[in-house]
Amino acid sequence: MNASAPRTAEQFDDAAQQRDAATLGMWAFLATEVLFFGVLFAAYTVCRVLWPDAFASASRHTDLTLGGIETGVLLTSSFTVALAIRDVQLGGRRLAVFLLCSTAALGVAFLVIHGLEYYDDYKAAVIPGIRYEEVGGLASQQRLFFFLYYVTTAFHGLHVAIGVALLLVMAVRTRQGDFCPESHTSLEVTALYWHLVDIVWIFVFPLYYQVGRA
C-alpha cells in the first residue's frame, strides 16, 4: 500500500539531501524571478519620475474595485494553499485536495476578473498597440503607463496560469497519496512559487491602481 514512501532520485544520498536541494532550488529560482520583474518595476519608477502627471491621470483609468477584488482573491488563495500544506503535514489528504483545487479555482477567478478589466480597457480604447485613442495633451506619455501596465500584468498573468497548472498537478498527486507528513517537498515548493505570484501582485496593485489616484 505504501505508495507514499519517499523516493530518492539516484543522484542524492538520502531524502533529506533531496529536500534541501529542491527547496534551495526554488528559492534560487524565486530570486531570478524577483530580478525579472524588478526590471519592470525599475522601468515604472523611471517613467513615473519623468511623467508624474501623465502617470497619475492614466492610473485613474484602472478599475480600483475589480483590482481590489483580484487582490482579495489572490491573498485568499495564498491562505488556502498554506492550509493545504498544513493538512498534509498533519497526515490529511482529502481536505488538502479540496484546498489545492480551491487555490487553483481562485487563481482562475483572478484571471477571469483580470480579463474583464482588459475587456473594459478595450472598450475604453486604452490598450496601446491594439486599440488606443489619443485624448488630451498627456496622451502619449499615458501610453507609457499602459504599455508598462500591460507588459507587467501579462507576465504576471502568465505566472498565475503556470501556477494554476502546477496546483492542479499537486492536487492529483496529493489525491494519489504521493505525499506524507515527512515528504511533501514538491507541494512546498509549489506553494513557495504561488506566494511569489502573490507578492508580485502586492506590488503591482498599489503602483498601478492606487498611487496618485486621488
Added chain:
Amino acid sequence: MQPAEHVPPSYLTDGNTLRSWLATHDHKRIAILYAVSITFFFFLGGIAAALMRLELATPAGDVMSAETYNKTFTFHGVVMVWFFLIPSIPATLGNFLLPMMIGARDVAFPRLNLFSWYLYVTGGVFTVACLLLGGVDTGWTFYTPFSTMFSNSHVMLTVVGVFVVGFSSILTGLNFIVTIHTMRTTGMNWFRMPLFVWSMYGVSLVMMLATPVLAMTLALIAAERLLGIGIFDPALGGDPLLFQHFFWFYSHPAVYIMVLPAMGVVSELITASVRRKIFGYHFMVYSIIGIAVIGFLVWGHHMFVAGQSMYASIVFSILSFIIAVPSAIKVFNWTATLYKGDIAFGAPMIYALGFVGLFMLGGLTGLFLAATALDVNLTDTYFVVAHFHYIMVGGAVMAYLGGIHFWWPKITGRMYSEAWARFAAILMFLGFNLTFFPQFLAGAEGMPRRYHSYPSEYGLLNVLSSAGSVLLAASYLLPIGYFLWSLRFGERASNDPWGVEGLEWTTPSPPPTHNFDVPPVVTDGPYAYKHP
C-alpha cells in the same frame, strides 16, 4: 589498427545509441553535448570574424557592402557572446568537473541540466534562422531606438534566440548553486573546495541574478517592436538611455561570466604545473566573490559618453577602478604560486601563462577606459575592440582551451600529442597578439570601430591584424585535428596522467557513470602537494 583492448565500463560506453545521448541525465554526457554545440557556434562566429578581417585587409570597402558588414559584426558578436563565451567553460568543463570535484554523483537537477542544453539549442536555431533569412544589423548590444524603431532586419528572431538561451544560462547557474550547496561529499567543506568550484559558484551567482534582467529587457524590445510603442521610444517621452542601463546591468556582469571561470581554470592549471598549494587560497576565494559582487556595480562605465549624469560617471569610474583590485590580487597570487617553483611547461601551462599575460594587458587597458577623461577619446575606437578581445579571447578562450587540454585525458581517456598541443598554444599566443595589439595602436590613433572602410593611414596596422588572424585561425583548427586523432590513436590515459591532486583524478579516465565507485571522503584542503 590497434589490437582490441579491454575497455572498462565508463560513462562513454553506457549506451551507444543517439537516444542514449540526447536523453541522457549524466552531467558528463551533457558536458559533451555542450562542447560539440559550442564548438559549432565558435566556428560559425569565427567565420564571421574572418570575413571582417578580410574586408579590413584593405582600406576600401570592397569585399562587402556596409550593410553586410554591419550584419557580419552583429552576428559575430551575438554568436560569440551568447552561444560560445557565456556557456563555454561553465557548461562544458563546469558540467563535467563540478560534481566530480566535490565528490558527487551528478548535479542536483540532472533533468533540468539536460533541459538547459535543449534551451541552448533552441536559442541557437533562432539565431541561425536569423542568419539564413538575412541577418540582423543592430550590433550585439541592440541599442534603442535603432533596434526598436529603425532597423528593418530580423531583430525579433535574434532577440527571441538570445531570450531563450538566457534561460539556459539561468538554469545552469541555479543548478550549480544548489549542487555546490547540497551535494558536497563527506569532509568537503567550503574552504576545501578547489578554486575552480569557487569560480563556478561566483559565476553561477552572476548568471542567476543578471540574466533575468537581460531577458526582461529583450522582452520589452520585442513588445515595443510588436506593438509599435514602448518605454524606450523618445517620441512618446520614453527613455532610450534606460535600455542601455538595463542592458549593461546584465552585460557588464556577463564579462565576469566569461572571465571568472577562466580564472578558476587557470588556478587549477598553475597549481598542477608547479605541484604546489595555491598562494593565498582564502584571498583567491574572496576575490572571486568580490569580483562577482562588484561586477554588478560598474555597468555605467559603458555609458560615459551616452549622456548619463556626470556624477554617475564619476561613481562608476571609481567602482571600475576598485574592481581591478581583486583581479590584481589573483594575478599576484598566481605569480607568487609560481615563484621559485619547479614549473612543468606542458601545453595546458602554456595556455595558462598566455592567459595571465593577456588578461593583464586587457585588464590594464580596461583602466584606461575606466578613466572618464581618457574614455571620451578612446570610446568607440579599435582600442575598445582590442581591450575586450584581450579579456575575452586572450583571456577566456585561452583558459578554455588550456582547460580542455588539461582535462582531455579525463574526459576521453586518451592522451593528445603534446608536441602539437604546445605548438598550437604558442601559435595562438603569437597569432592573438599579432591580431589584436595593432588594434590598440589603431584605436589610440583614432580609428573608429564598426566601419567597413577606413582612411589608408591605418592600412599597415590592419594588414598586420588580418595577417595575425590567419595564424589565430590556424591555431584554432589545429586542436580539432590532433584531438580527433587522439580519440582513435591516442595513448590510453591512466587515472592521473599528470600526477596531480584533485578528486576528479582519483577516478578512472574516462570516469564511470556515477563518477566514484565509493563516495570519496575528504580530509584535507585542495592542492595538498607534499613539497610546498
